[in-house]
Amino acid sequence: MVTHLQRSPLHASHLAHGARMVPFAAWELPLQFAGIIAEVRAVRSASGLFDVSHMGRLGVRGPQAAGLLDWALTAPIPSLAVGRARYTLACSTDGGILDDAVVYRSGPEEYLLVCNAANRDTVWRWLLRWQTERFGDAALEDRTLDTAMVALQGPQAPALLERLASGVAGGLTSFGCAQAQVLGWPTVVSRTGYTGEDGFELILAAEGAPRLWERLVEMGAAPCGLGARDLLRLEAGLLLHGADMDSAANPFEAGLERFVALDKESAASAALRRIRQEGVRRKLTGFQMVERGIPRHGYAIVHLGAAVGTVTSGGYSPTLDRSVGLGYVPVELAQPGTRFAVDVRGRLVEAQAVSLPFYSRRRK
Amino acid sequence: MYPRDRKYTKEHEWVLLEADGDAVVGITSYAQEQLGDIVFVDLPSPGTRLAQFQKLGEVESVKAVSDLYSPVAGEVLEANARLVQHPELLNQDPHGAAWLVRLGGVDKADLENLLSAKAYDQLLARQA
Incomplete structure (x- = not known):
């Protein structure tokens, strides 16, 4: 319905x-x-x-706005200047990725968080929780x-x-x-x-x-x-939350560790430091199809006859005129050049791990 | 109005019986429109025997994969190699140059299980 x-x-x-x-x-x-x-x-x-317009637009302002966002997000917020925006993650206390977002600083005590439509409620509740528990001098407003x-x-x-x-x-x-x-x-x-x-x-x-x-x-x-x-x-090798990562994945698995400030205290910092120390067993990798066939979300990645991972995104790239995808594989298969197969509806089609992005524009 | 010279399936394939008794199979303009940009076509090799309504191959658009079914039983005499090389032909000329396969050994009685152009038009009108 x-x-x-x-x-x-x-x-x-x-x-x-x-x-x-x-x-x-x-x-x-x-x-x-x-x-x-x-x-x-x-x-x-x-x-x-x-x-x-479906993207969530959540305003955060007040004397504790920066403190709240610094606690709730993985990016360092105090160093974000007025007139700048930054890509960031919201990670839970166990390090899982609740959402990815862009945080804007529009004034000294004025921030805007743009998050995924499907996670607007999750992110709203996440901010509200920390506002209630620790950062009462920050005001939240859903402007979506x-x-x-x-x-x-x-x-x-x-x-x-x-x-x-x-x-x-x-x-x-x-x-x-x-x-x-x-x-x-x-x-x-x-x-x-x-x-x-x-x-x-x-x-x-x-x-x-x-x-x-x-x-x-x-x-x-x-x-x-x-x-x-x-x-x-x-x-462009940009991930989609809900497809390429979710609350069961952490930033180290998803290849997003460069967006995690480990030298600050946040809701997720203890878990993220522990995960980094312990290491991860699977990683998100980009791959291109070597044989004809289009990988799709949910298809199995097969290596030496065993299913070892899952395609999270895939499709035919008109710009590159070849099929490409993203998927989780054991860390040792994530090295660029490694061959594995994708189970395309019962047909094993050969693929090769490549580094991201698939496409990068020429900069002036 | 869809071409009257051929028969249609509810799954949006068409079959055209030629003078020599061979049958040419394709998908309808409605099907290609629903699929959007088609980027991949998988067809059976010559010699493959197909039963009526058996899976014949796959067509894949930017967004989705669809199975293709043979409107009639027969033996694949030829698959459209140009189409495999240029899947976008299906968006441009689905009732002509983008035919899928040519089948031999076709039993005309199979055609009675298919829709006329008029019945296919009515089917689309109900879906609209």
Whole structure:
């Protein structure tokens, strides 16, 4: 039964642009517009536009906002400057990954946490717990449903944003964030994304979003859906929580240890230090198919006749014109160059571990 | 309106009986539209014997895998090699150049278990 799916403020625009809609994390969102491959190519070669209004947007402010986030997240928060954003994880007290998120610092005591739609409640409760227990002087506010979020991605993104808000794009380096007026609406603009291309994410009042969307489409940005988003992030070696990691995986297994500050005290620090000391037995690896066949989430990874791991994400990469995937394997098989097989619906198809990302844009 | 020269299955394959008695099998335009960008096609080798509605191969789009079924029984005389090399043909010309296999030894009686173009249109109308 599909009832009460949350609709984005851009719902009507999506239907007008011919989107094929699907349920995703209790939201109704575009799977595709012109076609997934055409959308991937638009983002890699020009620009694409994504509605990411389903992502959770949680405000944290007050004298203990930094303390709360530093305790709840793996990134060091005191060193995050105003006007900067940082990729981070929320890990539980046993070290499992509750979610991954981007934390923005928009003012001295003003933070915004952008988390996955499916984990918005989990992250909210996680912050609320520590606010209640230890950081009462931090205020939490869920802004998700009052705002919209749009990602403009691709090599032409800076030029398009420049036409809408002069000087903003040029003032932001990667993971910079700023307040700007865009088409008359106060907007949080950050140089972030989930595609492996240069680009921006814009957060503004829900009412302002349809006009922003239409203007960017008129200017040539290709409307893109979840299908293209999933392939673009896979090509760029970016993980998806709920597929590539979850609360049963820790950052060392998922290859995310560089986002864990071990020299601070946090809800997860004791567990994470212990895991690092003990080491892990499985690791997430990237792999490419050597033979014809497309790996998919849930397929078994087979080595010497035994199932040794599972594919967590996979697909055909239009940019590389080959099939690639991510999956957990025993540590000794995660070395680039190692061969193993993927059980593609009963057929063993040879694959080879490769280092991530699969695709990396040429930087100017 | 779907071409009247052929018969259809509920699983969105078509079969066209040619003058020499061989049958050409494909998937419908509706099927390719539902699948989206097709990136992989797996077809049986010549000589493979297929029963009616037996699994014939697989077609894989960017998002999903689907099994293909043979609308009629027969022996695979030829698989469309060009299609295996260029799976995107299925999105471009599903009723023509992107045929899947040519079957020999076909029993015309099998066609009676299939849908006419009109019945297939009605099936799609009900699904819309």
